[in-house]
Amino acid sequence: MIASDNRSGDDARFYVDGRWEERSHAARIAVVNPFSEEIVGHVAAGSSADVDLAVAAARRAFETFSRSTVDERLALLGRVLALLEERAELFAQAIVTEMGAPIGFARSAHVPFAIAHVRTQMEVLRHYKFLSIEDGFAISKEPIGVCALITPWNWPLYQITAKVAPAIAAGCTVVLKPSELSPYSAQLFAQVMHDAGAPAGVFNLVGGTGEVVGAALAAHPDVDMISITGSTRAGVLVAQAAAATVKRVVQELGGKSPNLFLDDADFEQGVAKGVLAGMRNAGQSCSAPTRMLVPESRLAEVEALALAAVSGITLGDPRNEKTSMGPIANAAQYARVQAMIASGIEDGARLVCGGPGRPDGLGRGYFARPTVFSDVTPAMRVASEEIFGPVLVVMPYRDEAQAIAIANDTVYGLGASVQSGDRNRARRVAARLRAGQVHINYPAWNGHAPFGGYKRSGNGREYGVHGFEEYLETKAVVGY
Structure with a gap:
């Protein structure tokens, strides 16, 4: 050959x-x-x-x-x-x-x-x-x-x-x-x-x-x-x-990157972008922002926006140019994703969409259902362990101090994101996040920006x- x-x-x-x-x-x-x-x-x-x-x-x-x-x-x-x-x-x-x-x-x-x-x-x-x-x-x-x-x-x-x-x-x-x-x-x-x-x-x-x-x-x-x-x-x-x-x-x-929405963020645009960022490459990115931290008063709104974003994902044959999400890359990782989705349900996280098994209409391939959990607490496995699949957890917080504490409550520290309408406020919060690369308001990828982790x-x-x-x-x- x-x-x-x-x-x-x-x-x-x-x-x-x-x-x-x-x-x-x-x-x-x-x-x-x-x-x-x-x-x-x-x-x-x-x-x-x-x-x-x-x-x-x-x-x-x-x-x-x-x-x-x-x-x-x-x-x-x-x-x-x-x-x-x-x-x-x-x-x-x-x-x-x-x-x-x-x-x-x-x-x-x-x-x-x-x-x-x-x-x-x-x-x-x-x-x-x-x-x-x-x-x-x-x-x-x-x-x-x-x-x-x-x-x-x-x-x-x-x-x-x-x-x-x-x-x-x-x-x-x-x-x-x-x-x-x-x-x-x-x-x-x-x-x-x-x-x-x-x-x-x-x-x-x-x-x-x-x-x-x-x-x-x-x-x-x-x-x-x-x-x-x-x-x-x-x-x-x-x-x-x-x-x-x-x-x-x-x-x-590994990573378990937080995406911290401050109360002055653009939720209408930002939540959808956050869902897609967390699930791009079928969620198989070490820096994927898979923990979405939002004010508890905005939880229902975020859930609706996340559900709408997931509904726009097209799963299917990766050779098809209209497909936006393909299968999990291998059988072992597919089994891992399924086990973690099951653990989220067992631990009491609330399913917004998705869940175990293959998506409807896909009888073969290592396809996982794009899954969003809400009311997730830091003690749950889906909040603390890297899943490496299209699984996003929404975690409510009371105030900015608690949001930063939740964001840093992880053994990982690879990436983090901050969403805010006030760039100076976002910079101040970014300075308190223990992560090697922090994104403010979804910036473009930059190959000169150093990438690597704190902690594990x-x-x-x-x-x-x-x-x-x-x-x-x-x-x-x-x-x-």
């Missing part, structure tokens, strides 16, 4: 040291289309030996690539950018197949936002000062080394470029382990890196499970840094495995210059 045209099917290859390597004797991992629930192909399950080969290639390449010039790295990233734009539709189709994103959303969000990460890192690289002179010493920023990058299934291409682009911009070399549940976009990306002329060993791809490949990368003594996007549980395991070699660990993990949502930052600097070491040269 030709890698540049691979959207599904069997592909037992890894990309190591500048070439595709066949692993025909490796164990196979089935890839399931979440719409049809059918196996559409298999990929190879990597081993610790595969990791050793990829890391060795990256280590050899680092000696030269770490000394490459800014112009050389800009040229490489520019070629990557051009190829991603040229092959955008291939990536969109792959994402539909492997994780069920609607084709319209894949074309309008998954792929263009992924491409934007490359463009953003080129902008950062053009202006970054790698050497600065202080009073009696110099500060040199240098590439950290071999970077292991572990990416998730929910935004497969987006998370790849969010990690690979800054690593390459910094002069690091890479071993990528994509999710085995959504591997096709990663294989297409590896072909882009090859066709863009990445020097051998600068970019490597080894597929497989977190338990084997992820663990081997985290513990590997020749890996200088590991960056993982995934569940908090996975992030903890990676950090524990990495501790023995004292490598840098950057984690972008992770360590370190991605995007823009802050994400770029995660891939750099700081050297002080005294007497420079």
